[in-house]
Amino acid sequence: MRRLLLWMAGNRWLRERVPRLWFARRAVRRFMPGEDAEAAIAAAQSFQVHGISTLLTRLGENVTRLDEADAVAEHYLGLIGDVAERKLDGEVSVKLTQLGLDLEVDRTLAHASRLAARAAESGKTLWLDMEGSAYVEQTVAFYERLKADHPNAGLCVQAYLKRTAADLQRLLPLGPEIRLVKGAYAEPASIAYQARRDVDANFLALAVAMLEAHRAGKRIRIGLGTHDVRLIEQVAEHAAALGLPKSAFEVQMLYGIRMDQQRRLAAEGYLVRDLIAYGEAWYPWYMRRLAERPANVLFALRQIIS
Numbered sequence: 001m002r003r004l005l006l007w008m009a010g011n012r013w014l015r016e017r018v019p020r021l022w023f024a025r026r027a028v029r030r031f032m033p034g035e036d037a038e039a040a041i042a043a044a045q046s047f048q049v050h051g052i053s054t055l056l057t058r059l060g061e062n063v064t065r066l067d068e069a070d071a072v073a074e075h076y077l078g079l080i081g082d083v084a085e086r087k088l089d090g091e092v093s094v095k096l097t098q099l100g101l102d103l104e105v106d107r108t109l110a111h112a113s114r115l116a117a118r119a120a121e122s123g124k125t126l127w128l129d130m131e132g133s134a135y136v137e138q139t140v141a142f143y144e145r146l147k148a149d150h151p152n153a154g155l156c157v158q159a160y161l162k163r164t165a166a167d168l169q170r171l172l173p174l175g176p177e178i179r180l181v182k183g184a185y186a187e188p189a190s191i192a193y194q195a196r197r198d199v200d201a202n203f204l205a206l207a208v209a210m211l212e213a214h215r216a217g218k219r220i221r222i223g224l225g226t227h228d229v230r231l232i233e234q235v236a237e238h239a240a241a242l243g244l245p246k247s248a249f250e251v252q253m254l255y256g257i258r259m260d261q262q263r264r265l266a267a268e269g270y271l272v273r274d275l276i277a278y279g280e281a282w283y284p285w286y287m288r289r290l291a292e293r294p295a296n297v298l299f300a301l302r303q304i305i306s
C-alpha cells in the first residue's frame with residue numbers, strides 16, 4: 001500500500017486530475033487549513049494561543065519554469081514579512097525544487113539567500129526541506145553554501161538514509177540547525193533502511209549524536225520532526241540523562257496529526273512547532289501523508305461518502 005501510494009504521489013497524470021475532484025479537496029482539509037496563506041496564518045495564530053509555534057510551507061515542488069520559481073520566492077518574502085508583522089513565532093520551510101533547483105542552481109541560491117536574509121530580520125530560521133534521494137547530495141551541498149552567509153539556515157535530514165550519520169558529522173562544524181525526520185519517499189534498500197525498527201534505531205542514534213554534540217558545547221539546534229511519541233520519549237530520556245533541559249530539542253509535527261500530543265507536549269514544557277502546509281499544489285504531499293499511515297485512506301474514503 002505504501003509503495004502504491006508513493007507511486008501515485010509521483011504520477012503526473014494523477015497529479016493533474018485528482019486535485020480537481022471535489023471529494024479529494026474535501027479529504028485534504030484534514031491536513032491543511034486552506035489553500036491560501038491567510039488560512040495558514042490564522043491557524044498559526046490559534047496555535048500560538050496554546051504555546052505552539054509554527055512552520056509554514058506553501059506546497060509545490062519541481063517547478064519547470066524560472067518565472068514560477070521567482071514567483072514562489074516573492075510569495076515567501078511576503079509571507080515572512082507578514083509573519084513578523086503579526087508577531088507570530090512562525091518560521092518558513094521551503095523545497096529547493098520549488099525554488100528552481102532543477103533549472104538553475106545559482107538562481108535558487110539567490111532566492112534562498114534573500115529568504116534567509118528576510119527571516120534573519122526577525123530572528124527566524126529559513127528551513128530547507130529534504131526531498132527524494134536524487135536531491136540529497138545537492139541539497140546538503142546547497143545548505144553548506146547557504147549557511148556560509150546565513151547562519152539562520154536550517155536543514156531537514158532523513159533517518160531512513162544510510163548516509164545521514166556521515167552527513168551529520170559533515171555538517172556539525174557549521175553549527176547547523178537540523179530537523180531530523182524518518183523520511184517520506186520510496187527509496188531503495190541499497191541506500192535506505194527499509195524496516196521500521198531500523199529507521200527508528202537510526203533516528204534515535206542520530207538524535208542522541210546531536211544531543212551529545214550540544215552537550216559538548218557545539219552550536220546546534222535540534223528539531224525532531226516526528227509523530228512517534230515513543231521515540232520522542234526515548235530522546236527525552238537521553239537528554240535528561242545528559243543533564244540537558246527540555247528545551248534542548250524542539251518537537252515538530254504536522255498540522256492535523258496527533259494534535260492531542262502536540263498540546264500535551266507543549267503543556268509539559270517541551271518546545272513544539274506545528275508545520276502548516278497550504279497551497280493548491282497539495283496532491284503529491286497529500287499522497288505522502290496517506291502513505292505514512294494507510295489507515296488515512298479509510299479516513300479519506302469516509303470523508304467522501306459522509
Ligand SMILES: Cc1cc2nc3c(=O)[nH]c(=O)nc-3n(C[C@H](O)[C@H](O)[C@H](O)COP(=O)(O)OP(=O)(O)OC[C@H]3O[C@@H](n4cnc5c(N)ncnc54)[C@H](O)[C@@H]3O)c2cc1C
Pocket residue numbers: 128129130131156158179181182183184185225226227228229252253254257258275288289290292293296
Ligand atoms: C515537521 C515535519 C517536517 C517534515 N519534513 C520532511 C522533509 O523535509 N522531508 C521528508 O522526507 N519528510 C519530511 N517529513 C515527513 C517524515 O519524513 C515522515 O514521513 C512523517 O513524519 C511520518 O513519520 P513519523 O516520524 O511521524 O513516524 P511513523 O512511524 O510513520 O508514525 C508514528 C505514529 O505517528 C502517527 N502518524 C504518522 N504519520 C501520520 C499520518 N500521516 N497521519 C496520521 N497519523 C500519522 C501514527 O499514529 C504513527 O503510528 C516531515 C515531518 C514532519 C513532522
